[in-house]
Amino acid sequence: QVQLVQSGSELKKPGASVRISCKASGYMFTTYAINWVRQAPGQGLEWMGWINTNTGDPTYAQGFTGRFVFSWDTSVSTAYLQISSLRPEDTAVYYCAGWRPASMVFWFDPWGQGTLVTVSS
């Protein structure tokens, strides 16, 4: 079935970098664009942006420019989120979620299971 599987939890020190992966299966990778969504502890969902899996073009939401980078590797059907210069306030669960703009599908499905990133000294 169509699914997204994310990499495991990460514990990082402030100032370090982290890369989260989101591997697609059950469909042709370029069919779905990939969104990234952040959820800080006890908080709501926050849209970070998306990457066009056909072109690799990223779009970043306000507040997620500079330290956040979306990338992709079609050969392994995987999207990536890299966060550099980590801060304690980056501690959150990060989700990837698919959508299909080319098919006028403007909802998020499937979702990855989430990746917890903890930033602590």
Add this chain to the structure above:
Amino acid sequence: QSALTQPASVSGSPGQSITISCTGTSSDVGGYNFVSWYQQHPGKAPKLMIYDVSNRPSGISNRFSGSKSGNTASLTISGLQAEDEADYYCISYTSGNTPFVFGIGTKVTVL
């Protein structure tokens, strides 16, 4: 871009119906029929419950329904069950600089 407005919490007794509102503007909720709703249980990923305002994906109970009037979309849960206790989020397509705007989330409590 401002988040969509949702009530912080809604509660109801088993068997009752509850409605969660999601208020935006004419640039998002009011301008497009691209509102979707998600259920999130603690420690779990969000789950699509309603898409395009009022459509249910395969496998979603018909106790869940969606509607829209003007700039406000609504999710109604009828015949409330204990398993419905969760957080619910709306998401709308928008004509702003970026394509999506999220609701702030509503905690549903089954009394």
